[in-house]
Amino acid sequence: MQAMDSAARHTTALSERIRAAAHDKTPLRIRGGGSKDFYGLKLQGELLDTRALSGIVSYEPSELVVTVLAGTPLAELEAALAAQGQCLAFEPPHFGAHSTVGGMVAAGLSGPSRANVGAVRDFVLGLEMINGQGEVLRYGGQVMKNVAGYDVSRLMAGSWGTLGLITEVSLKVLPHPVAEATLRFADCSQQQALQHLNHWGGQPLPLNASNWLQEDAQSQGTLYLRLRGARAAVHAACLRLGGELLNAETTAADWRASRDLTLPWFAARAADHCLWRLSVPATAAPLPLPADATGPFIEWHGAQRWVQAPRSAAATLQQLAQSVGGSASLFRAESPHQISGISDFDTYAQSSAAGRTSAQIHARLKQAFDPSGIFNVGRLSANW
Structure with missing residues (x-):
C-alpha cells in the first residue's frame, strides 16, 4: 500500500510538471535509465526522469500477467519473473544495466526470438500514461477502449x-x-542459410531464433539455430536438422550478447562505420551491399539484417532495402557517445505514398496526445 501511495504521489508530481511545461511551451525529454540515448535524431529539453516510478504493482504467475511501474529496472522485473519460472518471451534488449520497463515499451525493440513469439507491442495488455496536457489516462482491456479505434496501449510501443x-x-x-x-x-553461405530458414519455417519445427554471419574471410559463413519447446519436439528437431549441438551454458551467454548487440561481430565495427538496421521480408535474397560495408549479420530468420557501413552509404542502403519491400535505418552512430543524428522517420515519409500517409497519421496522433509539442522534441522527426 505504501508503494502504491508513493507511485501515486510521483505520478501527480509528474502530471503537474507536464501541465506547467505545456502552458509555458517548455520541451521535456523523457528518460529512464538512458540506455537508448544513442538512438534518434536529437535529444533536447528539460530532463523528465521516470526512475522514481519503480516497483512491481501486481503479479499473478498463474494468470501470466504482471503490472509494473515504468521506472522499474528491466533486470529487476526479469529476475522476479525468473523466480517463478517465467519470462518476457520477446527478449527485450538491455543495452546497459539501467534499462527500464518504460523505456523497453517506448523503444519497442525486441530480441532474437522476435520472429517466433512476436514483438513488444504483442505483449502489452494495458498501460497508464500522462499526455501532453498533464492528464493521467489508462488504456487496456480491463479499463477502457479508445473510441478513436486505436489500441493505444500498443500504440505507445515504439x-x-x-x-x-x-x-x-x-x-x-x-x-x-x-x-x-x-x-x-x-x-553455410548466406544464400544457403536463407534457403534453410525459409524451408524450415514452413515446417512444424520449434524454431525460436537464428543468427547467420561470416566470422572470417576463409569461411562461407555460419548459421546458428535455437530451438525451444517441448523436450520431445526439440530432441526430434535436433535429430532431423543435424548440425553441431552446442553447449547450453555457453550459448545462453551468446544469445544474450546477440540480444544486446555485444557479440564480437558488433564490437569489431570500424571507427568510421555506423551500425545500420535493415528490416526486410524474410524471403528476400542476399543484398548486394556496398564494397565498403561489412556484413550482414542476419537474424529473425532473415527479416532483420545488420550492416556496418559509413554514414555516406545511407542512400544506397535505403534503396537496397526498399527494392525488396523493406527499410534501412541508422541504428548506432560512429561514436558510442553520439546519437544517430538522422531522421529515418522523415526519410521514410518522403520515400513513398505509404510513407507520407504514415507520417500524416503520426502527425495527427502527435497533435492529439501532445498538442503543445513538448515531448521528446526531434527524437524521431525534424518536424516534431
Whole structure:
C-alpha cells in the first residue's frame, strides 16, 4: 500500500510538471535509465526522469500477467519473473544495466526470438500514461477502449516518448521453455542459410531464433539455430536438422550478447562505420551491399539484417532495402557517445505514398496526445 501511495504521489508530481511545461511551451525529454540515448535524431529539453516510478504493482504467475511501474529496472522485473519460472518471451534488449520497463515499451525493440513469439507491442495488455496536457489516462482491456479505434496501449510501443509519458504497464508473460538447444551449421553461405530458414519455417519445427554471419574471410559463413519447446519436439528437431549441438551454458551467454548487440561481430565495427538496421521480408535474397560495408549479420530468420557501413552509404542502403519491400535505418552512430543524428522517420515519409500517409497519421496522433509539442522534441522527426 505504501508503494502504491508513493507511485501515486510521483505520478501527480509528474502530471503537474507536464501541465506547467505545456502552458509555458517548455520541451521535456523523457528518460529512464538512458540506455537508448544513442538512438534518434536529437535529444533536447528539460530532463523528465521516470526512475522514481519503480516497483512491481501486481503479479499473478498463474494468470501470466504482471503490472509494473515504468521506472522499474528491466533486470529487476526479469529476475522476479525468473523466480517463478517465467519470462518476457520477446527478449527485450538491455543495452546497459539501467534499462527500464518504460523505456523497453517506448523503444519497442525486441530480441532474437522476435520472429517466433512476436514483438513488444504483442505483449502489452494495458498501460497508464500522462499526455501532453498533464492528464493521467489508462488504456487496456480491463479499463477502457479508445473510441478513436486505436489500441493505444500498443500504440505507445515504439513511440519513443513522443506521444506521452508511460507511468505503468501491464504485460503478458510466458513460462520458460521446457527444453532448448542451439545447433551450429558451419560452412553455410548466406544464400544457403536463407534457403534453410525459409524451408524450415514452413515446417512444424520449434524454431525460436537464428543468427547467420561470416566470422572470417576463409569461411562461407555460419548459421546458428535455437530451438525451444517441448523436450520431445526439440530432441526430434535436433535429430532431423543435424548440425553441431552446442553447449547450453555457453550459448545462453551468446544469445544474450546477440540480444544486446555485444557479440564480437558488433564490437569489431570500424571507427568510421555506423551500425545500420535493415528490416526486410524474410524471403528476400542476399543484398548486394556496398564494397565498403561489412556484413550482414542476419537474424529473425532473415527479416532483420545488420550492416556496418559509413554514414555516406545511407542512400544506397535505403534503396537496397526498399527494392525488396523493406527499410534501412541508422541504428548506432560512429561514436558510442553520439546519437544517430538522422531522421529515418522523415526519410521514410518522403520515400513513398505509404510513407507520407504514415507520417500524416503520426502527425495527427502527435497533435492529439501532445498538442503543445513538448515531448521528446526531434527524437524521431525534424518536424516534431
